[in-house]
Amino acid sequence: MNNRRLSILISFVLMLALFSCRNSQELVYMQDTYHEEVLQALPDSVTEYQVKPGDILYVSIKSMNAEVNALFNPEAGMSTQSYNSFQKFTTPQGAYLYGFEVDRNGNLRLPILGLIPVAGNPQSKIEAIVQAQADKYMKDAIVKVKLLNYMVTVLGEVKNPGVYYNYNNDFTLLSALGMANGNTDFADIHKITIIRPMENGKKVIKLDLSNKESWMSEAFYLYPNDYVFVEPDQYKNFQLNSQAYSLIFSSFSILLAVFGFLL
Missing domain, CATH: 3.10.560.10 (Outer membrane lipoprotein wza domain like)
Structure with missing residues (x-):
């Protein structure tokens, strides 16, 4: 009888170990x-994302014209507040307020350059499109375009x-x-x-x-x-309930011990 109880106890422990163990190779x-x-x-x-209506772009156009620079790069005048300048484009609120949104027709509306169709193009190609448009109006312009959202x-x-x-x-x-x-x-x-x-x-x-x-x-x-x-x-459910299983196991062991004592 004792051997039988011992076998039951060992089987129960092995069953718990089987369900609680996990091979590290699985991760x-x-x-x-x-x-x-x-x-x-x-x-x-x-793999390259194609810009869609509703996307928000950072557009920087720098040239020899200080007035043009001020239009496209308002953060340049915030040198004494560099942290605030950085936050303008690295937070959802800043991107929404200071970025340029692609409208429902797929166009980007920029100062001086007007409407530029950009939807369906990757970011790298949009930069080239804006650069070609900027070259029509200003000399030696440098264009940078980034997706903010x-x-x-x-x-x-x-x-x-x-x-x-x-x-x-x-x-x-x-x-x-x-x-x-x-x-x-x-x-x-x-x-x-x-x-x-x-x-x-x-x-x-x-x-x-x-x-x-x-x-x-x-x-x-x-x-x-x-x-x-x-x-x-x-295995997650078992791990989350391991304390409950431990309590059951302890209770089961006590019951076996009491049962053996009575016999």
């Missing part, structure tokens, strides 16, 4: 890569969920997870969901970051206003 990105392997990447025409929302099993801004020409899923300080121990990297706004609704894309093929997905390169969800693994 490794791109598990199927090998040393010095060259991963194929999608062409820029696929390049933000993504990262939620789920990451250490610091939130909204993150990007100021580079591209933004990958790994960059976004890095900004969120990586995933938690409960993350299931096989189940990453990206929700992307489209003209006709929201597009849902599933990714498995344990597989190098995810690098070839269109969703690996994030677009403005994308949502990234890192799903929890199957």
Whole structure:
């Protein structure tokens, strides 16, 4: 009888261990890569974001004309308030107030230069378009164009969920997870969901970051206003309820001991 109770107890402990254990390999990105392997990447025409109506652009045009500089670069006169000048374009409020919005027809309205059609073009090409227009009105102009509303929302099993801004020409899923300080121990990297706004609704894309093929997905390169969800693994519920399971285990052990004493 004692051997039977002992077997039951050991089986119960092993069952708990089985459900609570997790292989660290399950949290490794791109598990199927090998040393010095060259991963194929999608062409820029696929990964580079095409500006749409409603996007907000930073446009700087500098020339030998001080009046033109004042029109396009109002922050230049704020040298004594450098912090406030920096904040103008690095906060959502500043971008909205001081950036140039692409109107519903896809045009950018700029002082002196007027309406310039830009929608459907990547940021780099828009810079060239504005440069060509500026060259018609001023000499030796230097044009710089940046997208100000390049933000993504990262939620789920990451250490610091939130909204993150990007100021580079591209933004990958790994960059976004890095900004969120990586995933938690409960993350299931096989189940990453990206929700992307489209003209006709929201597009849902599933990714498995344990597989190098995810690098070839269109969703690996994030677009403005994308949502990234890192799903929890199957062990999370057990971990969250581990105290309750420990209490049950303790109670079960006491009952076995009392039962053995009575017998």
